[in-house]
Amino acid sequence: MEIEKIDQIIDNHHGDASALIQILLDIQSENNWLPKEALRRVSERLNVPSTRVQHIATFYKAFSVVPKGRHQVHICLGTACHVRGAPRVLDSVQEATGIKAGETDLDFKFSLETVNCLGCCALGPVLEVDGKVHGKMTPGQTADVLKTYQ
Amino acid sequence: MSEILLQIDGVNVGASEGMTILEAAQNAGISIPTLCHHEKLEPFGGCRLCIVEVASRGSTKLVVSCVYPVEEKLVVRTRSEKVDRIRKTILELLLAHAPDSPELKRFAKDYNADKDRYEKDASFCIHCGLCVRYCAEVKKADAIGFVDRGIRKEISFIPEIAATVCNDCKECFPLCPTSYLQAAFVLTQALAFPSASSDPAATQ
Numbered sequence: 001m002e003i004e005k006i007d008q009i010i011d012n013h014h015g016d017a018s019a020l021i022q023i024l025l026d027i028q029s030e031n032n033w034l035p036k037e038a039l040r041r042v043s044e045r046l047n048v049p050s051t052r053v054q055h056i057a058t059f060y061k062a063f064s065v066v067p068k069g070r071h072q073v074h075i076c077l078g079t080a081c082h083v084r085g086a087p088r089v090l091d092s093v094q095e096a097t098g099i100k101a102g103e104t105d106l107d108f109k110f111s112l113e114t115v116n117c118l119g120c121c122a123l124g125p126v127l128e129v130d131g132k133v134h135g136k137m138t139p140g141q142t143a144d145v146l147k148t149y150q
Numbered sequence: 151m152s153e154i155l156l157q158i159d160g161v162n163v164g165a166s167e168g169m170t171i172l173e174a175a176q177n178a179g180i181s182i183p184t185l186c187h188h189e190k191l192e193p194f195g196g197c198r199l200c201i202v203e204v205a206s207r208g209s210t211k212l213v214v215s216c217v218y219p220v221e222e223k224l225v226v227r228t229r230s231e232k233v234d235r236i237r238k239t240i241l242e243l244l245l246a247h248a249p250d251s252p253e254l255k256r257f258a259k260d261y262n263a264d265k266d267r268y269e270k271d272a273s274f275c276i277h278c279g280l281c282v283r284y285c286a287e288v289k290k291a292d293a294i295g296f297v298d299r300g301i302r303k304e305i306s307f308i309p310e311i312a313a314t315v316c317n318d319c320k321e322c323f324p325l326c327p328t329s330y331l332q333a334a335f336v337l338t339q340a341l342a343f344p345s346a347s348s349d350p351a352a353t354q
Contacts, residue, residue, distance in 0.1 A: 049286065050308050051295025058297040 001031045006041045017046045021056060024063055032068040032111075039065075069104045069111040071149045073097070074128040078117035081124035085139075089125045090114065092139035096146050110146070156224040171215035171226055172200055182215055182228050183237065183257055185244075185327055186278035191287050193217045196279050199240055199257070203227040212236070234261060242267040244276050248328040251276075274330035275305055281322040281331045291315045294322070294331075305334055309342030317345070 009026045013019035020042070027038050034057050043050040057063045075090050094100055097110050104111040118126050123135025127142060134145050154165045158175050165174035170193060175182050185197035195217040202215045205225040212232070227233065241263035245254055249265050249272065258265060277296075282305060285294050293311040296303055307316070316335065323332055339345065 049292035049295070050311070051282070051286065051292045054306070054308070055296050059299045 001027070001035055001038055003037070003041060005030065006038050007045070010042065010045045015045055017048050020046060020048055020053070021060075024053075024057060028063055032070065032072075033064040033066060036065075067104060067108065069108045071110050071130050073110050073112045073146070074115045074118070075101070075112070076116075076118045076124065076126040076128070077114045078121065078124075080117075080121035081126055084124045086125040088139045089127060089137045089142060092142045093127065093146070096143040109149070154220050154222050156220055156222070156226065158226040159228050165220040167220075169220050171202060171204070171213070171218050171220055171224075174220050175215065175226070175228065180228060183260070184216060185253065185257075185276070186280060187216045188280055188284065188325065191280070191283045194279050194283060196277060197240070197244075199237055201233055201236055201240075203230050203233055237261050238263045246271050247273045247276055248330070251328040253327040273304070274328050274333070276328060277303060278327060280325040280327075281305060284322045284325055289315075289319060289321065291319070294334075305331065307335060307338040309338055312338055313343035 006027060009030065010023055012026070013023050023042055023046070024034060027042070028034055031038070039053050039057055040050065042048070043053045057065055073093065075086060075093060077086050077090070090101065093112065097105055097112060099105050099110065099112050101112050101114045115128075118128055118133065120126060120133060120135065123133065125137045127134045127137045127145060129145070129149060137145075153167060154169075156163055156165060156171075156174065158171070158178060158180050161178060161180065163174050163178040163180075165177070172182055172184065172187065182200045182202065184200045186194045187200065193216045195214045198214055200215045201212055203210055203226070204213050204218070205227075206221060206223065215226075215228075237257075238261045241254060241258050241261055242265070245251075245258060245263065245265040246268040248254060249270060254276075255265075257263070279296070281294050282296055285291050291311065292308070293315050294305055294307045297306045298304060312335070316339075320335075323335075326332065
């Protein structure tokens with residue numbers, strides 16, 4: 001991620017230290033993850049100790065300090081999705097992408113995570129890609145859904 | 151100066167506005183066990199070992215004395231069956247993380263805590279935050295901080311900062327109740343800024 005882009009995001013928030021989390025969120029959504037250089041730049045520009053930036057970046061699950069793929073795949077394993085067969089949906093996604101939950105593939109195309117409830121239990125089992133919900137999934141349909149993402 | 155009067159363990163104690171129960175007790179020579187407290191640092195309330203029972207306006211409650219401000223006519227009990235039982239459990243939980251910490255062992259003796267009560271999960275750090283806070287508040291160096299959260303929370307040096315300031319300071323080392331800090335430092339040093347004396351090739 002270019003330093004100019006990071007500076008621009010910081011400037012959008014007027015370099016205000018109280019906007020630290022918002023700035024990190026913006027960098028995260030721009031770049032999919034928070035590289036070390038970005039954290040260092042934020043720390044310097046906002047005059048916030050890097051220990052605190054690091055603490056916040058590792059505290060919230062919304063942030064990632066390891067590289068993430070272009071598409072974030074979330075599979076709901078909440079109770080309703082679970083009883084409707086979410087574990088089998090997960091298996092089929094793991095097979096289609098070749099990665100396990102918590103991992104990112106080598107082309108940085110997909111990052112796969114399991115979540116505990118997306119709040120749309122009536123649509124279970126739910127597969128979410130980049131915030132778009134694909135409901136009533138079956139193991140047979142997942143590969144077709146994933147094919148639509150480049 | 152002494153504008154607030156309160157009672158600690160049956161002794162009348164004077165304190166000034168803004169003081170904590172712990173400070174008032176220490177001024178009066180009453181000892182309350184602490185792990186995360188340090189007089190040069192802001193109160194943290196992390197270890198909960200300094201818990202006491204306070205009675206005011208007819209009801210009693212348990213509060214953490216290192217962050218609870220003194221109040222007029224407060225009646226404080228620093229030892230009671232309930233307080234002792236809670237301190238014992240806190241110590242037993244901490245001993246599962248750091249079974250050989252001398253400080254914990256000493257308190258364990260006082261409170262009859264069994265170091266084997268809970269299954270060992272030796273992470274060694276008990277998250278008292280003394281090193282992190284001392285570095286930030288007293289030294290203003292911010293060479294060490296917490297990372298992650300919950301059961302994965304741990305202390306971590308920032309290698310770039312640690313490389314320039316830590317070798318000449320190390321003032322946080324004696325504060326650590328478990329010696330885990332020293333281990334974390336040696337590990338960071340070995341990975342990020344090996345010193346000439348630790349390099350076998352250089353000493354030959």
